[in-house]
Amino acid sequence: MILSIDFDTQEPIYRQIRSQIVSAVASGELAPGDPLPSVRSLAGDLGVNMHTVNKAYAMLRDEGYVTMRGRSGAYVADVKRSASTARAQEHREQIATELARLATELKARGGTREEFLAIATAQADHVFSQNKEGE
């Protein structure tokens, strides 16, 4: 998988790395057991510092997306098998909170319930139709 960093945006680099890896997990481009590049090599490829990549990896580890195996490095975990975890429940509650926030923003500008759900459905159709297996 290829990561691309935008240095001109407000989103921190380590979050960009984290988001793109999560996206790859979502699309199936990264499957459980797949190895991730080492923090040093990825940092070199992206032109960023080692600690920036390490911060992204540590976050992915804390979120359950990857596991570390000593020298072997970082591997994609089977996060989908922990759907009933307390962590997974918190994750869904956080998504619900953010959805409510977006709905409120739209409503403040005159948007309707149907318009919000239309946008949500369109985006869901787009996201959940993507199912890549190999690269």
Next chain:
Amino acid sequence: MILSIDFDTQEPIYRQIRSQIVSAVASGELAPGDPLPSVRSLAGDLGVNMHTVNKAYAMLRDEGYVTMRGRSGAYVADVKRSASTARAQEHREQIATELARLATELKARGGTREEFLAIATAQADHVFSQNKEGE
């Protein structure tokens, strides 16, 4: 309307002020023409600096939520009447982008399209059912 600031969260104070005023506009608690407290009095009530409130007001002004009238102060604007503005279009695109982001996050953890739409519908029902007129 009463604002409450959480000093222990990561969300900046000026964003908390801005969000709560937008929420009040969405619920109808604040209607077009309603006056907002002055930056100095609100800062005093909340126990924050004047510039922090001013930063929130400036953002609300740039977003079209409020208008300024010299000494009279800040008033709630009729932002719902500018639904076909370029700014309104950007706002909807930004919401769509964030919805896609949330859908991707849920999918990465094994969530389905139906589960995402179920959460979105539940939140939409909750948000769009709130319609306060007076305070």
Next chain:
DNA sequence: CTATCTGTTATAGTACACATATAACAGTTA
């Protein structure tokens, strides 16, 4: 007209997050 209050801008200081740089460490493995 004039004093007052409004948002706004300028300057300065503190605190924290982000990113960098260099260095060293424990654990795993070829």
Next chain:
DNA sequence: TAACTGTTATATGTGTACTATAACAGATAG
């Protein structure tokens, strides 16, 4: 055993958030 992994420690520079003090132009109540 040597090499590579993630991890941690320390230090530096930059940008944002918040505070503090001060002054300004514009609108308005008296």
